[in-house]
Amino acid sequence: MQTAIFTTLLVASLLFFGWSVYRRLSLVLLGQPEERFDQPGLRLSEMFLYAFGQLRVIKKPFGLNHFVIFWSFVILAIANGEFMVNGVFPTLSLALLPEGLHRALLLAFDVVSLLTLFAIVLSFVRRIVVRPAQLDSLYVKGRSPEAFVILSFIALLMLAYFGMHGAIIAQRPEAAASAMPVSTVVAAWLTNAGVDLSLVESVSWWVHAFVLLAFICFLPLSKHMHILTAIPNCYFGALTWPATQPRETFEKGAVYGVGSVERFTWKDLFDSFSCTECGRCQAACPASITGKPLNPRQIVHAIKTNLLENGPALKDGRKATLPLIGDEGEGTNTEDAIWSCTTCGACMEACPVLIEQMPKIVKMRRHLVETESKFPEELLNLFENMEQRSNPWGIAPGERAKWVSTLPVKPFVAGETEYLLYVGCAGSFDSRAKQVTVALATVLNAAGVSWGILGKDEKCCGDSLRRLGNEFLFDKMAKENVEIFRERGVAKVITLCPHCLTTLKNDYRQYGLELEVVHQSELIADLIKKGRIKLDGGEKSLGKIAYHDPCYLGRHNDIFEAPRTVVQAVTGEAVMEAERHGRNSFCCGAGGGRMWMEEFIGDRVNHTRVDELLAEKPDTVCVACPYCMTMMEDGLKDRGAGEVKVRDVVEVLAEGLLHKKG
């Protein structure tokens, strides 16, 4: 009788589970194609590292808790498999395995179940007592009962497991008792309590059965779907850090960007089913932190909700009805949210399951700019200036080389000059950044580096256009630049600005241009290391120096050490670190084209960052990016800390050289 009832329930649950999973995952196929099947070896190793190794998960204090739950799920999957098989075919059980192996498994199940129970208690404590900000936002409040249901399910499963095995051991001590220390303790309690052991056994068995089946049915409907999708999502994750966005093809009748959910790639959609709503992206996002309407988790969640809502219609070839971009509401992203992104990448760095939030936002920007022609008013000038004068300010291109007036600077000639110094728009036109250009020129000359410039022929790299979603214009400018570099025989490039660096290095590669691009901080660190620049390490005029990592230098291009070693070589002291630094650094607020937009909503990102730096009480803030320079200088003035200097890393070095001479 028990077998028949269980078999019926099990089959029904598995069918329901299969149907729910199919209903959801088949929607992923509505997405556009994207190559994520290459290099299986590398993908497997990434999967082991991030999924099974939980590399990102354990970076946070409570991550260890999840690590325990994850691995007990893996181990207990065997126990639960046995439970289901045994429930249908009572003669089949793990006892058929060789004795030693069987006992080892029982020991593992027993210990792991206890650990899980502890981990679940901790999870309850965290949600009820600790209440971390990212779990307590408006956004998840409505959904947190789901977390409690799942935690209760897991706790019940463990309790039922011990109840069942305790009762079995109490009745039949020979049942592998010595292999199950926890269950043996439970058995002793039960015996002492004088309860009806066979009743406890059968009640525990049924509780275990019901909870397990309920769990199976509930899983695909909840955020716990990630139990199924997170591991493959790590397998299909980006193999190179997604600092760039894919190209678009411009031809009549084509669709640009993502304005409707099925325009995302299948991987974008799969990402949305892999999100656990842990909130780490939100806790790292400068827009979320400063009170903007952007929350990367909500972006991913809205994609899932939108897909579930529109999926059936889309499958039938009808049009989506719930808009992907529009007024605030479940399953819809607002334009304000989409425009708040600084493309700093902190969300992608934080995500334990390698979800790529930033490219999704840029794809939606593309739709707004290229198809709808809807964007914040300030950007119209930027787009026109870029198109007509190839710089964001609309200054006459003829003035691009004016910064050289005081210096003997040579044009780049292939074969004669080693490096092209790609000055970039800020370094050419912005009065403060021009000082950095001059400092770099002085340092390069002092070290005897062979370098030259394109002068008036240099054009804007187009970074802001690409991050803002104006891919059409970016494409045009990228092609022009690639053509110039090829024509002039450029092979090695120094950039002043991390945005030029990333564009020339990562974006232009999509146009078949492979340049050796170095950021000035890397080059000067190397010159110091090779002894081509000699310093005595005694420069004290800048006082204590705190270093601010530019997102496009650090997180997007992995350059963390070079600027730090330069400063240390000059001052003889390690830089002061802000609370968020290195890979987890906090954006200045100007990336992703935000440099050219007003910041009307929430706190200013640069204020938040400046406050964090001021907490270390530095005399100088060292940056390595012209956008960061502007944002830090403005922020310090706004905060009444104008006496704190802001210096580019190469200016720090130039100061060190002066000191040595003088």
Add this chain to the structure above:
Amino acid sequence: MLVVVCVKQVPDTTQVQIDPVTNTLIREGVPFIVNPYDTHAVEQALRFKDRYGCRVVAISMGPPNAEATLRKALAQGADRAVLLSDRVFGGADTLATSKVLAAAIERLSKEDEVGVVICGKQTIDGDTAQVGPGIATRLNFAQLTLVDRVDELDLSARRIKVSRKLEGRHEHVEAPLPVLLTVVRELNRPRYPTVAMRLESADAKVEVWDNGVLGLDVNTIGLKGSPTWVSRIFSPERAKGEMLGDGAHDPEGAAQILIDKMIEKDLLAL
């Protein structure tokens, strides 16, 4: 009803230099742009199209490469583009230019009624602000210059109400159709062409009308028909300013001197 919008290709004046010897503009290597005021004229025409379903025709007089300017209007949504290009149109002053443009508009009006003609208030290369009014005069249209807001276009009553931006004041005026408007930047924010429209316009046909089409007397147009001649063009010498205060060491003192000077010259209202 047709709305005709006149556009002009101009050299990007921020990049123009004057040859000190010949006193002429050095045009070599200087990129051309759409006269900025004209972009607002195009936008207004498109708003009439969006609201009333009028057809928008963009016209321009200029050399063959002025086609790019018309394409931009097509990318923004104009229905048709006509380039008035002929050697005999060359060297025209504002009088001769307005004659050619008026003739083209007249020709268009034979196909469909022209209700509104819109021009930018002036071009940034000539800065005369005469061509728009010249066209209105030649066509005998009412002319409303310096429009910064269109309040109402009543097609059945055939009237238009606009606001004109004058020095220190606004003027609300009404005129019967057909009418010619010249517009200022404050009127609107020109739309940014979508990629689809850009690609569409790249292959769209720009009609070219020469004087064979317009049939004007060659002595009344171009250089021959132009009573105004430019005798000299030059950059004014800038008197060198003096350095006051010490901005590097006493920025507040320097700012105070600046403010005092500005008050003295009545540049700051107190």
